[in-house]
Amino acid sequence: MTTTSLNRSRLEQLSARFAPLFADIAAGASERDRTGSLPREQVSALAAAGFGAVRVPESHGGAGATLPELFELLTELAAADPNITQALRSHFAFVEDRLVAVPGAERDAWLARFVDGELVGNSWTEVGTVTVGEVNTKVAPDGNGGFVVNGTKYYSTGSIYADWIDTYAQRTDTGSRVIAAINAHQPGVRIEDDWDGFGQRTTGTGTSTFTNAVVAPENLIEFDTRFKYQTAFYQEVLLAVLAGTARAVEREFAAELAARKRTFSHAAANVASEDPQLLQIVGEVSAAAFVAAGAVERVADSLQRAYTTAVALHAGDATAQQDEAANDAAELASAQAQVALTPLVLNAVTHAFDALAASATSTAKNLDRHWRNARTAGNHNPWVYKARLVGDHSVNGAALPRVWAIGASKRA
Structure with missing residues (x-):
């Protein structure tokens, strides 16, 4: 990794800056999972502290963090509460899109x-039996120079905490696909916390409904101009969720083992915390967390190169061919990491329970939330497809798709 992509001094300063907030978040994470309480106050505190602007250049009032620095922070946050990292996934993707947009007043x-602390949520996935590739959510002229949006979306992760909603839609007048950046604070927007997953329970995911929701013309962004490494970026956030979860599992299970007073007559030591078999298990979990963090860092570095190339392309200092190559490399890296980390982290979390006895399954401890969270994050964007695509690249040189959709099969 180059020193230009990860400034250790700046990362240490940023980590120290947000450490008290992360500690507060960690302290209540288990209880929020148990009760389904949304971390509204915690997300608001992060926004007020400038966390949502860490990628914004210092010249514009942000922290100027690189992508490797951002994803290390997101991994630290995920170790405190992976729900909040995932809830901010769409915000940071929208920030990234604006960073690579053509400089000008709208970008500024x-x-x-x-x-100023404003956050962006997500509304991309159509509800119901919409066929793959179709978009039911529509943007129509209102007759007065503006536009209105109508439609229903699901998996609207983070939108319940957001000031703006990044919405994938289709214009009725031109037929083009657009991103409508909709102000969430208006009567035409309804966000529901109706996600019923067994993990990642407090991401604020659910249904978003738009009924003549107003969107300004300048906040309609042609989808074809969207930053090209977006899919890799979205996946990298999930990788940070997995890496942070592994880090939290190491920390919490090590503490449980250190405090354990009971042992077995046939154990390998008189004290559980000195039992070599149990220490080996925690060591293996630690190694998995280490590898996961390294993979996140490698992918973030490839994303940084894609970002740098995109900026250089705008300035005339890079070619379209170089830009495509950088984006393809980022997509491949994120897919390879996903294929490796999903089973690695899930197996590590499962194996961690072998370091403790039946008491580890106590609902009061709520240690199972780590497995539920990892399993839920791992079910996004199925890795089995990515493994096939990576294999096709290795064998046939095929590029991985950088944009894809979900919906009902055309046969159905």
């Missing part, structure tokens, strides 16, 4: 909003 307006 968005950067200022991020610095």
Whole structure:
């Protein structure tokens, strides 16, 4: 990794800056999971502290963090509460899109909003039997120079905490696919916390409904101009969730083993914390967390190269071919890491329970939330497809798709 992509001094300063907030978040994570309480106060505190603007350049009031620095922070946050990292996934993706947008007043307006603590949520996935590739959510002219949005979306992760909603839709007048950046604070927007997953319970995921929701013309962004490494970026956030979960499992299970007073007559030591078999298990979990963090860092470095190339392309200092190559490399890296980390972290979390006895399954301890969270994050964007695509690349040189959709099969 180059020193330009990860400034250790700046990362240490940022980590220290947000450490008290992360500690507060960690202290209540288990109880929020148990009760389904949304971390509204915690997300608001992060936004007020400038966490949502860490990628914004210092010249515009942000922290100027690189992507490797951002994803290390997101991994630290995920170790405190992976729900919040995932809830902010769409916010940081929208920030990234605005960072690589053509410089100008509209871009500057968005950067200022991020610095002011405004957050962006997500509304991309259509509800129901919409066929793969189709978009039911529509943007229509209102007859007065503006536009209105109508439609229903699901998996609207983070939108319940957001000031703006990044919405994938289709214009009725031109037929083009767009991103409508909709102000969430208006009567035409309804966000429901109706996600019923057994893990990642407090991401604020659910249904978003738009009924003549107003969107300004300048906040309609042609989808074809969207930053090209977006899919790799979204996946990298999930990788940070997995890496942070592994880090939390190491920390919590090590503490449980250190405090354990009971042992077995046929154990390998008189004290559980000195039992070599149990220490080996925790060591293996630690190694998995180490590898997961390393994979996140490698993918973040490839994303940084894609970002740098995109900026250079705008300035005329890179070619379209170089830009495509950088984006393809980022997509491949994120897919390879996903294929490796999903089973690695899930197996590590499962194996961690072998270091403790039946008491580890106590609902009061709520240690099972780590497995539920990892399993839920791992079920996003199925890794089995990514493994096939990576294999096709290795054997046939096929590029991985950088944009894809989900919906009902055309046969159905």
